[in-house]
Amino acid sequence: MPTRDLVLAALFAAIIIVLGLVPPVMLGFIPVPITAQSLGVMLAGVVLGAKRGTIAVLLVLVLAAIGLPVLSGGRGGLAVFMAPTTGYLIGWVFAAMVTGYLSQIMVGRDQAGLVQGVNFFIAALMGGVIVLYGIGITYLALITGMGFVKAFLGSLAFIPGDVLKAVIAALAGRAVMAGYPLLPQRA
Amino acid sequence: MDIHFDKAEARFDGRVTLHPLTVRLTERRIGVIGLNGSGKTTFARMINGLVSPASGNVVVNGFDTKADTDRARAQVGFIFQNPQNQIILPILKEDIALGLMSRKLSKGEIEARTTAILKRFGIGHLADRRSHELSGGELQLAAFASVLVTEPDILIMDEPTNQLDLKNRNLVARTISELPENVIVLTHDLDLIAGFERVLLFDNGRLAGDGNAAEIIARYRELAA
Amino acid sequence: MKTLYMDGSGFLHRLSARAKLVLLAVASLALFLIQSPLVLGVGAVASGLLFASLRIGWRQTWLRLRVLFLTIAAVALFTLVFNSPVEAVSVFFRLSALALLASAVTATTTTGDFITEVTFAALPLEKLGLVKAADIGLSIGLVLRFIPEILLRHQAIRDAHIARGLRPRTLSIIVPLIILTLKNADEIASAIDARAIRAQK
Numbered sequence: 001m002p003t004r005d006l007v008l009a010a011l012f013a014a015i016i017i018v019l020g021l022v023p024p025v026m027l028g029f030i031p032v033p034i035t036a037q038s039l040g041v042m043l044a045g046v047v048l049g050a051k052r053g054t055i056a057v058l059l060v061l062v063l064a065a066i067g068l069p070v071l072s073g074g075r076g077g078l079a080v081f082m083a084p085t086t087g088y089l090i091g092w093v094f095a096a097m098v099t100g101y102l103s104q105i106m107v108g109r110d111q112a113g114l115v116q117g118v119n120f121f122i123a124a125l126m127g128g129v130i131v132l133y134g135i136g137i138t139y140l141a142l143i144t145g146m147g148f149v150k151a152f153l154g155s156l157a158f159i160p161g162d163v164l165k166a167v168i169a170a171l172a173g174r175a176v177m178a179g180y181p182l183l184p185q186r187a
Numbered sequence: 188m189d190i191h192f193d194k195a196e197a198r199f200d201g202r203v204t205l206h207p208l209t210v211r212l213t214e215r216r217i218g219v220i221g222l223n224g225s226g227k228t229t230f231a232r233m234i235n236g237l238v239s240p241a242s243g244n245v246v247v248n249g250f251d252t253k254a255d256t257d258r259a260r261a262q263v264g265f266i267f268q269n270p271q272n273q274i275i276l277p278i279l280k281e282d283i284a285l286g287l288m289s290r291k292l293s294k295g296e297i298e299a300r301t302t303a304i305l306k307r308f309g310i311g312h313l314a315d316r317r318s319h320e321l322s323g324g325e326l327q328l329a330a331f332a333s334v335l336v337t338e339p340d341i342l343i344m345d346e347p348t349n350q351l352d353l354k355n356r357n358l359v360a361r362t363i364s365e366l367p368e369n370v371i372v373l374t375h376d377l378d379l380i381a382g383f384e385r386v387l388l389f390d391n392g393r394l395a396g397d398g399n400a401a402e403i404i405a406r407y408r409e410l411a412a
Numbered sequence: 413m414k415t416l417y418m419d420g421s422g423f424l425h426r427l428s429a430r431a432k433l434v435l436l437a438v439a440s441l442a443l444f445l446i447q448s449p450l451v452l453g454v455g456a457v458a459s460g461l462l463f464a465s466l467r468i469g470w471r472q473t474w475l476r477l478r479v480l481f482l483t484i485a486a487v488a489l490f491t492l493v494f495n496s497p498v499e500a501v502s503v504f505f506r507l508s509a510l511a512l513l514a515s516a517v518t519a520t521t522t523t524g525d526f527i528t529e530v531t532f533a534a535l536p537l538e539k540l541g542l543v544k545a546a547d548i549g550l551s552i553g554l555v556l557r558f559i560p561e562i563l564l565r566h567q568a569i570r571d572a573h574i575a576r577g578l579r580p581r582t583l584s585i586i587v588p589l590i591i592l593t594l595k596n597a598d599e600i601a602s603a604i605d606a607r608a609i610r611a612q613k
Contacts, residue, residue, distance in 0.1 A: 003610060004601040006547060010554035011562075011593050011600075017555070018562045019586075036582060047590060059551055066526035066552075067416040067518045073479050077416045077518030082440060082510040083480050084487045144487050144503050150494055154486075168583050175587045180594060235606055257611055265606035271561065272599040276553040286607045319560035334607060 008182065009052045013059035016040035020072035035072040039165040041092045042128035045099025046107075046120050046173030049183050053100035057092050064089075087139020091132040099127030103173065109181055113174055121170035128169065129162050188341055188369040189213055190234055194243035197229045204229045206393045207243055212371070218380030218400060219373040220407050221389035227373050230389060231343050234371070235263035248340060264334030264368070266344040270326035279321065279329055280305065280314040286337045304336040305329075308362070324355040331362060342368045348376045377404050413559060416476065418468060418519045429525040430532075432517045439513055443506050449498055452505035459512035466519055480511050527552060550609065554600075562593055 020037035044053035060070055069076040071089075080089065102123035107116050133155060141151035177183065190212040197205035205226045221227040232238040233245050236252035236259050245252045250259035267273055276282035283301045292300075305311045308328040313321065321329060327347070335342065344363075348356040360379055363370055372380055380386060386403040388396030390410060396403045424432065446452055463473075484507045492500035527549055534545045569588050573580045604610065 001544075001547070002601075003604050004597055006551060007554065007597045007601045007604070008594060010551045011558060011597055012590075013551075013555045014558045014562050015590060015593055017559055018566055018589075021559075021563060022566055036586070039582070039586075043586065043590065047594075055551075059555055062530060062548070063552060063555060066523050066530065067521065068413055068523065068556075069416060070413070074475065075479055077476070078436065078514035079477065079480055079511045079518065082507075082514045084483055084507060140487075144491065144507075145499065146487070146491055146494065150490065154490060168586075171583055172587050172590070175583075176590050179587070180591045182594065232602075237602055237605060257608065260606070260608055263606075265603070267599050267603055267606075269596070269599055272596050273603040275550075275557055275600060275604065277556040281553070282557075285609055289608060289611050317560075318557055337607070 005052050005185075006055075008048055009055035010059060012040075012044050012048055012052070012056035013063070016044065016056060016060050017063070017070045020070065036165075037072040038088075038092070038128065038132075038162060039169060041095050041132075042099050042124040042166060042169035043172055045096045045101075045127055046103045046124060046169055047176050047182060048100065049104045049185050050097050050100030051185075052182075053096040054093060057096040061089060061093070084140050084144050085136070087143070088132065088136035090139065091135035094135060095127040095132040097127070098131045099123045099169075102126055104183055104185070107173070107177070107183065109177065109184075113178075116174045116177060117170050120173035121166055124166035124169040124173070125163065128166050129159065132162070133159065188215075189246075189248055190341070191246045192233070192243070193246070195233060195240040195245045196242045197226075197233060197238055198241040199229075204392055205233070208394055209243075210387070210394060210397070212385075214384040215369050216380075216383040216385075217369075217371045218383040218386040218403075219371060219389065220375070220377070220380070220386060220404070221395075222411060225389040226392040227387075227389040228345060229392075230387075231265075231345055231371065231373050234341070234343060235265050236260050237265075261337065262340050264337070264339040264342045266330055266334060266342065266347055268346045268349050270323070270330040270350075273330040273333060274318045274321070274326060277318055279310075279316050279318055282318060283329070283333050283336050286333060290337075300336055304332045307335075308332050323351060324358050327351065327355055327359060328362070335368070340369060341371065342366060343371045343373075345373045346375065347372065348374065348379060377407075380404075413556060415523050416518050417522050418466070418472075420466065420520065422465065422520070424462075424466065424516060424520040427520075429521045429529050432521060433529060436513055436517050440510060443509055446506075447502065449502045449505065452502050452509065456505040456509040456512075459509040459516075463512040463516045466516060468519060477511060477515060481508075484508060484511065544610070547610065550604075558593075562589070565589060565592060 016037060019040040020035060024035045041057055044056045048056060063070045064076045064080055065078060067077050071080060080086065103120060106119040106123060137148065137151045137155050141148045192208045192210045194207040194209055196203065196207040219227045219231065229238055233240060233252065234247060236256040239253050247259045248262045250262065252259040274282045276285060280301050283304060284297050287297045287300060302311060302314065305314055308331055310325055310328050310332065313325060348359050351359065363372065374380060381400055383400050386400045387394060388403050388407050396406045443455060484504060487507065488500045488504040491503045531545045531548050534543055534548055537543045538545045566585065566589055569585050570580045573584065
């Protein structure tokens with residue numbers, strides 16, 4: 001893997017971690033402060049693409065696993081990987097992968113801004129919401145034995161916030177592509 | 188030191204960034220000046236193989252930078268503009284030791300050399316400090332330590348004082364004057380190289396001047412007027 | 413960044429990282445295979461005692477595990493309402509035992525030891541050509557090195573907003589944060605390559 005890609009992934013992992021450390025800012029009109037860390041996962045996909053974005057997320061998880069409090073709220077250690085919500089962490093990896101892959105194939109530098117925005121939104125939604133919740137809910141259902149329906153109902157409340165994050169990720173992806181494009185990936 | 192460019196040309200994205208250049212460098216202190224985009228940065232990066240010649244070749248102390256990149260690169264220490272981007276591990280001494288990791292040295296030997304190089308630049312007391320806590324000047328010295336720990340023959344510095352305040356700029360100037368290594372400095376800070384044996388001037392991807400410092404600097408001022 | 417490791421000299425501290433990870437894996441498997449709430453209860457108590465023996469203290473324990481325990485309590489409550497009290501109790505004991513055992517391993521194993529284990533575990537992946545084990549340690553170092561600077565940059569961007577009389581908004585903070593941070597990648601990568609840090613041994 002080219003050194004530049006390794007560095008980009010590592011820097012983005014640091015960004016994802018910082019997004020979990022800073023006080024949550026109001027997200028649009030939702031009156032509850034929501035942490036931006038899962039937004040960071042979608043951003044990894046739209047900015048870096050599938051491979052580098054996934055590596056960035058994996059790095060965050062490895063750092064959490066080795067005992068560093070890098071997850072929002074100062075969480076870390078092996079315990080977060082043995083929790084009912086661990087499925088969302090596993091889901092992060094695939095969220096970045098899917099968001100990244102879709103961003104790479106759907107978004108082009110020469111597209112109109114609106115088109116780029118819509119495509120990034122689809123990518124962020126598919127990865128950061130559909131795939132992420134698919135895995136998170138499945139894991140929750142299996143580990144706790146509560147079944148899919150109840151696991152889904154239990155997770156429902158968080159979905160609107162994450163859809164809003166997908167919008168923000170799309171707008172950010174468009175802006176970053178205009179200012180410092182990293183997609184399509186340079187050989 | 189013996190750096191030989193033999194009709195070496197560089198391209199990027201199809202464009203020519205350095206036209207075929209033939210020049211031999213042996214002096215102890217060499218300055219390289221030129222406007223931004225003049226090709227001087229490409230020239231410097233061809234010496235340690237970060238940029239490969241599209242045609243022709245570059246030979247450093249007998250090693251071809253394309254055919255024998257690793258050994259050519261080992262001859263050269265390279266210092267970049269931002270010292271923060273060169274110290275890449277959280278604890279200073281671990282970063283310095285990183286350069287020695289690919290050699291087959293014992294842990295004790297690595298520790299000894301790391302301590303020695305930090306002491307040489309007066310930052311031995313910062314060995315266990317976190318990198319992000321270091322001041323600009325300390326980071327600059329750390330950058331020196333990080334590349335010189337492997338004892339390269341040649342040190343190239345790419346605009347080393349660009350981001351520094353006057354105090355740190357003077358620190359770098361003093362450090363350069365005391366270095367036993369062969370030094371090549373790319374810079375806009377003309378005072379830094381005013382006493383150098385030889386100065387190269389680049390313009391539009393070509394060598395536009397090559398001679399003593401006073402003469403070439405004067406030519407550069409004309410060019411930039 | 414401060415790690416979750418706590419210095420000590422007890423039995424768990426002296427046990428090797430590899431042994432602890434293996435035992436944790438075995439214990440996790442057992443906890444999922446066991447259905448009896450009674451046995452799970454014993455397991456939870458035993459895990460609790462093990463964790464307590466580390467003398468981490470109530471405050472630290474709460475700080476580390478509060479989100480996790482709230483989640484476990486929520487799940488147990490959910491199970492109580494929608495399934496049965498017996499299942500709720502089993503779920504509670506099982507998840508609690510896991511949380512406590514995992515936390516005990518984290519608190520008694522240093523980051524350095526963990527990195528050694530991760531690098532070791534990556535060796536088969538290296539054989540497959542997927543990753544270079546040495547890159548893992550380097551990447552971890554890079555992340556830790558730049559977190560404080562990126563944090564400062566975030567603060568600076570927020571301050572710039574406030575100075576201009578703007579409310580800090582997520583979008584207008586993250587875009588410059590990303591661009592300014594990633595712009596350094598080229599120089600960092602060049603510096604790494606110039607020092608031949610990733611060169612083959």
